Amino acid sequence: MTCAGRERKQDDGLWVEQVGDGPVVATAIHAGHEVRRDLLPLLAIDEPIRAREEDPYTDALIKVVPSWIAFRRSRFEVDLNRPREEAVYLAPEMAWGLQVWKKPLGETKIQRSLQEYDKFYEELYRLLKKIEKPYNCFVVFDLHSYNYRRRGPHAPPGDPKENPDVNVGTGSLDRKRWEPVVRRFIEDLRNYDFLGHHLDVRENVKFKGRQLAWWIHEKFPQSSCVLAIEFKKFFMDEWTGVADIDQVVKIRKALHATLPGILEELQNIPQCGSRADD
Numbered sequence: 001m002t003c004a005g006r007e008r009k010q011d012d013g014l015w016v017e018q019v020g021d022g023p024v025v026a027t028a029i030h031a032g033h034e035v036r037r038d039l040l041p042l043l044a045i046d047e048p049i050r051a052r053e054e055d056p057y058t059d060a061l062i063k064v065v066p067s068w069i070a071f072r073r074s075r076f077e078v079d080l081n082r083p084r085e086e087a088v089y090l091a092p093e094m095a096w097g098l099q100v101w102k103k104p105l106g107e108t109k110i111q112r113s114l115q116e117y118d119k120f121y122e123e124l125y126r127l128l129k130k131i132e133k134p135y136n137c138f139v140v141f142d143l144h145s146y147n148y149r150r151r152g153p154h155a156p157p158g159d160p161k162e163n164p165d166v167n168v169g170t171g172s173l174d175r176k177r178w179e180p181v182v183r184r185f186i187e188d189l190r191n192y193d194f195l196g197h198h199l200d201v202r203e204n205v206k207f208k209g210r211q212l213a214w215w216i217h218e219k220f221p222q223s224s225c226v227l228a229i230e231f232k233k234f235f236m237d238e239w240t241g242v243a244d245i246d247q248v249v250k251i252r253k254a255l256h257a258t259l260p261g262i263l264e265e266l267q268n269i270p271q272c273g274s275r276a277d278d
Helices: 047-053 058-064 107-135 175-191 211-219 245-266
Strands: 005-009 015-020 024-028 067-071 138-146 166-169 201-203 224-232
Touching: 015 107, 024 058, 024 107, 024 245, 058 067, 058 138, 058 245, 067 107, 107 138, 107 211, 138 211, 138 245, 166 175, 175 201, 175 224, 175 245, 211 224
Parallel strands: 024 067, 024 138, 138 224, 166 201
Antiparallel strands: 005 015, 015 067, 166 224
């Protein structure tokens, strides 16, 4: 499975995507940092705070596979990983205690953001149908990153026992059906030589996956296996946003190393063995 494909940008700039060969798709729904022009004057938080709660560099990681989609708008405009009724942060308790807006948003602005939400999920459905048709089944890398130094840049980091290097969320997955794929992915990622050590990869410790995973599993109950993959921001300074590019590249290589095992295990899943047109 090569990463060849034709990149396509959505007309009004909401996302960029590529469709290629193979039954593995990747998403980066929190990589975006852009905010609509009509909303910028209303933001009560500055750009560094926004960036700290976004998932930078995940839009580079998704390109490990031929088919991917990255949302370009900030989660502070509309959060694709929340249920639709919670997708616009209207109160601090929806956004890590942050007062996002200087004043309440009008209904027109809220509805415009929710239209973006709907457009993305319509496009995601089309993309996944394209992948499902020839392969019967598909795996989604739902890529994210998470903060573990919330007490401050010079304060002790979060307890490693509660903050694995990689959290694999499988909360909405049919675990019995997809057990071989999940197990193989975790094993191969753990066994990868990551700059002289091995990553701490665990399942459902910090996160179990949210709206994107729920939605895909609901729409494609027999054919989809979504792995909500959260990388701890060990590869960057979460307070400045500066990344160690060598580590970002290595993460991408580590993900790439899991693909042969995933493809092998898919062969043994009922109805997933080969291309539908073989």
